[in-house]
Amino acid sequence: MRKWQIAVPLATILVFGAVIGFNIYKEKKIQEYLANMKPPVNPVTTMKIDKAPWQEAVSAIGFIEPNQGIDVSSEVSGSITGLYFDSGDVVKQNQVLVQVNDSVEKANYEASRAKADVAEKKFIRYSALIKKGNVSQMDLDNAKADYEAAIADAKSIKAKIEKLQIKAPFEGKLGIRNVYVGQYVQPGSKIAHLEDNSKVKVRFTVSQNDVEKIKLGQKVVLNVDAFPDETFEGEISAIEVVMNYEAGILQVQGTIPNPQSKLITGMYAKVNVILPSEEEQIAIPKTAISYNLYGTSVYRVKTDDKGQKISEQVNVTTGNENGDKVVITSGLNPGDVIVTEGLVRLSNGSYIEENDKYNLDKVEKVPEL
Known part of the structure; x- marks a missing residue:
């Protein structure tokens, strides 16, 4: 009985000692592993x-404008009898684009020319008769006034006939056509958009802190998202004379050659004004x-x-x-x-x-x- 009383406590101490020793050994190995582990x-x-x-630069965001650009429109009303262009055509200055019905105006012009011829002959005859005293000065003055009025009336009708021919005011490229043969147009009716984009303008703004750095003729470099691998170069061509006092910015305009017409009106551009090297x-x-x-x-x-x-x-x-x-x-x-x-x-x-x-x-x- 006495042997069991000694053996059980001794066995318990040995088990607990083994567990504690194992944990101490494990902790030591973990610490050694962590100490030897290389960081990532x-x-x-x-x-x-x-x-x-x-190379310092002033950066800004701008947008592209044409060298010249207008909506070609009619100045008079009438039916279209002839169309001499198509969408996207390149046209010359004074090239006829649209013919509006001018039959009535041409008839009126012929009638006014006939009246002018009669008035001219009467004036010439009265000019000869007044020397002989056969007509009064008043008769001559009236004949002269009638002749000049007839000439002015003919010129007025001729000018209206010319307005019935809608022409390109400058050389450029037309956009989408908005009219058709037989269509009735009113004054202001849009025919098509015409642009001269052989060179374009880029309009952008700079902070008042950068105003002193901006000068006419400075090099301008711009990039557009449509051609991310290309750079377009030009120069500053105009600087606004009035600053926007609310925003503290000044408008600047650059001119960029555009021989391949890659830059299109309305495009946004990343603009860099190149300053002198430091x-x-x-x-x-x-x-x-x-x-x-x-x-x-x-x-x-x-x-x-x-x-x-x-x-x-x-x-x-x-x-x-x-x-x-x-x-x-x-x-x-x-x-x-x-x-x-x-x-x-x-x-x-x-x-x-x-x-x-x-x-x-x-x-x-x-x-x-």
Whole structure:
């Protein structure tokens, strides 16, 4: 009996001791594993920065206007008897586009010409008779007035006949035709839109802070969504003389050659007014900048004492922007290597791996709503 009383407590102590020892051993191994486990390595794209000539620009959003553009319309009423163009035709200046019925006006013109001929002969006859004293001066004056009135009446009818021929006021390209043969038109009825787009104008606005930078003749570079891989160049041709005091902006107009008619009226354009080159600056891609509540920062590439590359978060001060580049005025030095893509996974001291093949997914085209 006494042996069992000693054996049971002893067995219990041994079991508990084994469990406690196992847990201590397990905790020790876990700590050793965690101590030897390498932190995750983040793939990033990097670049070495250096100073380079900086081309400053004033950026804006503008829209395209034609060199000349009007709605061709009728000045008189009547039925259309002839159409001499089709939608999309290129026409010359003074080319006849539409003929409105002029039969009545032509008849009236012939009648007025006949009256003018009679009045002319009467005036000539009275001019000869007054020398002989056969007519009075009043008779001669009346004959002259009748002749001049007949001539003016004929000219008036002829002018109306000319208005019944609707012509192109300048060389250009027509839009969609809005009338048909036999259609009755009223004064102001739209025939078609006509534009001269051999060169176009881009109208945009600049802030009053940039007004002093804008001058006539400055180079203008613009891009449109329809041709994302092309750049169109021109120059500033006009600057508004009055500023919009409510918004603090000034309208500016640029002229852009358009020989292939790629730029169409109404297109929106991203406009850059190129300013004189400044001294060399450190400029980096906007994708390399991290914005947070504490300011603006960039991740610089460093190497720790084990030879592993890590990210070092550096506060920077930004300056002027141009396209996808921004000037860094403080915080970085020439020769520094910075992370340009892959910032979302990083923090100060993160392990990184330089990989030029790493690229963030880029949206080629913004989905339309």
